Amino acid sequence: MTMETPLAAYRNGGYEVEIxxxxxxxxxxxxxxxxxxxxxxxxxxxxxxxxxxxxxxHEKSTRRGRHGDVDAMLAxxxxxxxxxxxxxxxxxxxxxxxxxxxxxxxxxMGLIPNVTVNGRHLDRHRPQLERLxxxxxxxxxxxxxxxxxxxxxxxxxxxxxxxxVDDPALLDDLPSRKVLVLGYKDHGRGIGFRGRHDExxxxxxxxxxxxxxxxxxxxxxxxxxxxxxxxxPERLFRSPELYARRFMGAEGQFSMxxxxxxxxxxxxxxxxxxxxxTDIVSMFQAVRSxxxxxxxxxxxxxxxxxx
Amino acid sequence: MNIRTNVRDGVFETNSxxxxxxxxxxxxxxxxxxxxxxxxxxxxVVRPRGHGLEWYRYHSPQGKLAYLLSQLxxxxxxxxxxxxxxxAILRRTHPKAEMAIGAVERVTGCRVExxxxxxxxxxxxxxxxxxxxRGVGLEMLKDEETLLGFLFSPRSFVETGDQDTGPGDTIPxxxxxxxxxxxxxxxxxxxxxxxxxVVAPDGALTVxxxxxxxxxxxxxxxxxxxxxxxxxxxxxxxxxxHGDAGTPMAEETAxxxxxxxxxxxxxxxxxxxxxxxxxxxxxxxxxxDPWTDPSPVTLTLSCVxxxxxxxxxxxxxxxxxxxxxxxx
Numbered sequence: 001m002t003m004e005t006p007l008a009a010y011r012n013g014g015y016e017v018e019i020x021x022x023x024x025x026x027x028x029x030x031x032x033x034x035x036x037x038x039x040x041x042x043x044x045x046x047x048x049x050x051x052x053x054x055x056x057x058h059e060k061s062t063r064r065g066r067h068g069d070v071d072a073m074l075a076x077x078x079x080x081x082x083x084x085x086x087x088x089x090x091x092x093x094x095x096x097x098x099x100x101x102x103x104x105x106x107x108x109m110g111l112i113p114n115v116t117v118n119g120r121h122l123d124r125h126r127p128q129l130e131r132l133x134x135x136x137x138x139x140x141x142x143x144x145x146x147x148x149x150x151x152x153x154x155x156x157x158x159x160x161x162x163x164x165v166d167d168p169a170l171l172d173d174l175p176s177r178k179v180l181v182l183g184y185k186d187h188g189r190g191i192g193f194r195g196r197h198d199e200x201x202x203x204x205x206x207x208x209x210x211x212x213x214x215x216x217x218x219x220x221x222x223x224x225x226x227x228x229x230x231x232x233p234e235r236l237f238r239s240p241e242l243y244a245r246r247f248m249g250a251e252g253q254f255s256m257x258x259x260x261x262x263x264x265x266x267x268x269x270x271x272x273x274x275x276x277x278t279d280i281v282s283m284f285q286a287v288r289s290x291x292x293x294x295x296x297x298x299x300x301x302x303x304x305x306x307x
Numbered sequence: 308m309n310i311r312t313n314v315r316d317g318v319f320e321t322n323s324x325x326x327x328x329x330x331x332x333x334x335x336x337x338x339x340x341x342x343x344x345x346x347x348x349x350x351x352v353v354r355p356r357g358h359g360l361e362w363y364r365y366h367s368p369q370g371k372l373a374y375l376l377s378q379l380x381x382x383x384x385x386x387x388x389x390x391x392x393x394x395a396i397l398r399r400t401h402p403k404a405e406m407a408i409g410a411v412e413r414v415t416g417c418r419v420e421x422x423x424x425x426x427x428x429x430x431x432x433x434x435x436x437x438x439x440x441r442g443v444g445l446e447m448l449k450d451e452e453t454l455l456g457f458l459f460s461p462r463s464f465v466e467t468g469d470q471d472t473g474p475g476d477t478i479p480x481x482x483x484x485x486x487x488x489x490x491x492x493x494x495x496x497x498x499x500x501x502x503x504x505v506v507a508p509d510g511a512l513t514v515x516x517x518x519x520x521x522x523x524x525x526x527x528x529x530x531x532x533x534x535x536x537x538x539x540x541x542x543x544x545x546x547x548x549h550g551d552a553g554t555p556m557a558e559e560t561a562x563x564x565x566x567x568x569x570x571x572x573x574x575x576x577x578x579x580x581x582x583x584x585x586x587x588x589x590x591x592x593x594x595x596d597p598w599t600d601p602s603p604v605t606l607t608l609s610c611v612x613x614x615x616x617x618x619x620x621x622x623x624x625x626x627x628x629x630x631x632x633x634x635x
Contacts, residue, residue, distance in 0.1 A: 022317050023315075023317055023318045023319035024314065024315060024316055024317055024318075025314070025315040025320075026312065026313075026314050027312065027313045027314075028310050028311070028312050029310060029311040029312075030310060032311070041320040043322065085319060085320040087320045087321055087322055112319065114319045114320055114321045115321070116321055116322065139319045140318065140319025140320065140321040141321060142321030142322060156318075156319055158318050158319075158321045160321070160322070169347075172343075176498070178317065178318055180318070180321065180322055182322070206349070206416060207347070207349075209416040210346045210347070210349060210415060210416035210417055211343070211346050211347065213339035213341060213346055213415060214339065214341070214343045214346055216331050216333065216336045216339070217333055217336070217338075217339065217498070218498070220316075220317060220318075220330070220331070220332075220333075221330070221331040222315075222318055222328075222329065222330045222331070223328055223329045223330075223331075224322055224328055225328045228328055228329060233329055233331060234329075235413070235414045236331060236336040236337060236339075237331075237335055237336055237337070238335055238336065238337055242335045243329070245312065245313060245314060246313070246314065246315075246316070246329050246330055246331070246332075246335070247313065247328065247329050248313050248315055248328050248329065249313070249328070250328075251328075255320075
């Protein structure tokens with residue numbers, strides 16, 4: 001059997017990391033106790049502009065939003081070694097007039113650019129995305145569901161759905177999809193939306209909690225940290241050991257958030273505490289020092305029990 | 308030294324608000340074979356019934372829980388008003404029932420209702436448990452981990468019988484009526500990868516999967532030896548061919564041939580074979596008269612294997628086949 005050449009492999013402190021061509025990431029702790037030097041992945045907000053107007057948007061993006069400076073973002077990220085993943089978001093990131101220059105610049109540095117678009121914008125941006133994918137400048141594409149699951153057969157597309165907002169029945173009778181389940185963010189416009197529709201949001205989260213049982217057998221699911229605390233996917237696993245192998249670490253242990261518009265950084269996009277950016281390694285160490293150690297799972301919330 | 312390894316499976320990091328913190332791979336999760344509609348409604352109805360006087364199988368999590376509850380509190384359940392939810396009182400009066408129902412509710416997020424079978428139901432026997440059978444299986448209520456592993460495993464089921472009669476050709480289950488086969492049990496279909504097993508009249512086994520084929524000679528008892536590795540598959544269809552196979556075979560003849568084969572193969576102490584609950588049985592025969600010469604049939608088992616498990620089965624088949632290929 002021949003092993004496929006990985007897309008990237010690097011050493012990061014006490015860890016060896018390999019990114020495979022299907023997106024699989026394997027992290028091995030080869031020197032226990034030696035922390036990572038830089039993030040393995042970064043959420044990079046490149047614009048505040050968006051015309052989707054989602055009532056729960058935690059970024060509060062609007063049509064008046066500004067774009068980030070591409071040269072400044074490329075300069076900030078230039079010390080990162082090849083193989084680090086950059087998850088580009090917004091706002092509507094593909095509306096950034098220099099999006100192509102940003103992703104080709106990141107790729108020239110050996111970084112792995114991925115992007116999230118709103119399903120409402122997919123038709124608008126699909127030709128540009130397909131061109132950049134063909135050119136090897138974009139890899140994973142997350143598509144936030146907006147009323148329907150996108151009909152796009154790109155192998156590295158991940159459907160993003162928010163517990164508390166989206167209807168899991170949208171996945172009924174569909175062939176297996178890669179689905180990232182996001183927890184509900186009580187941040188930005190998410191606070192007001194929850195205030196106005198608390199009962200609806202809570203019932204929807206409870207529904208996701210129950211329906212994970214069939215979704216897990218028919219679709220390929222991932223969860224973010226908030227979704228872990230709200231939906232407790234560890235209950236789905238055959239053993240705690242299997243879950244531990246799949247748990248990639250608490251927010252901020254191997255990841256961080258950078259706001260390229262405001263030139264700030266934080267543990268995640270919904271962190272209340274944000275600081276002005278400096279250099280990437282110092283920023284990551286600051287983020288890491290303020291977060292729990294790897295293996296400390298998010299604190300579970302109460303079981304959202306009930307029909 | 309154990310190197311701690313973490314794996315994100317099959318996705319790039321696309322999340323621009325936090326990160327992919329856990330990926331779920333279907334073969335690593337428990338088998339929650341609970342209908343989608345029940346999960347959507349948020350209520351799981353458990354219907355205890357009596358046992359010890361008829362043959363019956365429980366495959367579903369609700370069915371297995373119903374069995375355990377009927378073992379735990381048969382007299383109480385028999386006294387419960389038929390059709391009414393008696394979960395609350397059961398939980399208050401039996402700590403093990405509280406543990407079991409609470410664990411299922413926590414894992415599924417659904418409310419559990421316990422409604423004993425109505426007296427009008429077909430086959431209603433009351434919540435009678437034969438004295439010789441009382442308490443059988445209660446070890447599954449030892450703790451939550453044991454209980455959940457039992458309830459949510461596709462490989463566990465409860466079969467109740469009657470000591471005075473044997474099973475018929477079929478057996479009622481909570482998945483519906485299925486053929487009663489000594490060496491097999493019925494289960495829900497799974498998603499996965501195809502694998503074909505062909506058993507020749509001389510017992511030779513041909514295994515085809517993952518673009519590869521392994522042939523095991525008859526004297527190696529390939530099927531019997533490979534069965535330890537077959538828990539991760541479900542047989543979806545069986546074709547029985549006899550002779551030069553020109554004419555469709557009567558279904559009962561095909562079933563009988565398969566039954567005979569399984570009875571022989573299960574004379575060894577090995578796990579039962581999972582068959583799809585809607586198993587398709589077909590057969591064809593040629594000039595030979597299957598009634599006068601019933602033994603030389605070829606069985607073709609079309610299976611679905613849990614994702615990622617085919618290479619292990621092929622490797623096991625290869626290991627069985629290889630010694631026989633060595634020169635003396």
